[in-house]
Amino acid sequence: MVRKGAFLVGLFFAGWLLWSFLVGAYSYVVEPPAKTVEHEFHLAPKHVSFSFDRPLGRYDNQQLQRGFQVFKEVCSACHSLKFVAFRDLAGIGYNEAEIKAIAKNWAIKTPSVDPATGEASTRDGIPADYFPSPFANNVAAAAANNNAIPPDLSLMTKARHHGSAYVYSLLTGFQEQPAELLKHFPDAKTPEGLHFNPYFANLNLAMAPPLSADGQVTYGDGTKPTIDQMSQDVAAFLTWTAEPKLENRRRAGVATILFLLIATGLAYMAYQNIWADKKKAA
Structure with missing residues (x-):
C-alpha cells in the first residue's frame, strides 16, 4: 500500500512538472518575451591576450607595475583596494625600500581627531597598512560620484565573468549611443550624468x-x-589583486598531476607483479 501511494505521489508531481513545462513552452511560442535594449546592445567582452591566460601562464611583473601606476594615478581617486596591503606589492617585484616609499605617500586615517579642526587625524602609511578608501564613508562616496558608490576593486576580476577582459573592455568601451539604438528604443537615451558603455550590464554607468x-x-x-x-x-x-597566488596554484596543480601519473604507473606495475602468478595459476 505504501509503495502504491508513493508511486501515485511521484506520478502526480511528474505530471505536474510536465504540464508546467508544456504551458511555459506554449506561452513562450505564442507570446515571446519582449526584446530589451540591454539584450540587443549589450556586448560580450573584447578578446584580449594576457601573459597569464595560458594554463601555465605567468604574470608579467613589468606590466603589473605599470598597471599599479595607472591605479595609483587614476583609479585610486575613486576606488579602493581594501583587501590589498602595501607589503603585498613585493609580489609584483617591488623591494622593501620601494614599498616603504609607496606606503608613505598614502594618508592613513587614525581614530583620533585633531582638536583644532575637528577632523580625523592622519599618518603616513607603512607596509603593513592596507590601501585606504579615498572617501570617509559611503555617503561621501555617493555625494562625490553622482549618487553612485564606486566599488572596491580588490576582487573585481573574480566578480565578473571573463574578469580581465571585462575590465579592459569597460575601460576602452565608452562611446556615443548608436543611432540604431535610439531609433528602435527612443526611450533608452542615456540619462544626463551617466555614460554609455555597451560592455556594462545596463549600458549606462555613472x-x-x-x-x-x-x-x-x-x-x-x-x-x-x-x-x-x-x-x-x-x-x-x-x-x-584578485588572484595573487595564481602562479603558485598552477605550479601545485602541475606537481599534483605529475604525482598522480607516477602513482598510477607504480600502482599498475604493482598490480601486474602481485597478480602475475595468480593469472598463470588460473
Missing part, C-alpha cells in the same frame, strides 16, 4: 571614462601609454 587620452600616465619603462595599453595594464594588475 563613471566617466577614467582613461580619456593617450599619455595620461607616464611610464618609466618607456612603454607608450595609449588608452589601450593602460587599460590592459590596469586589468592585469587587478587580476593580480
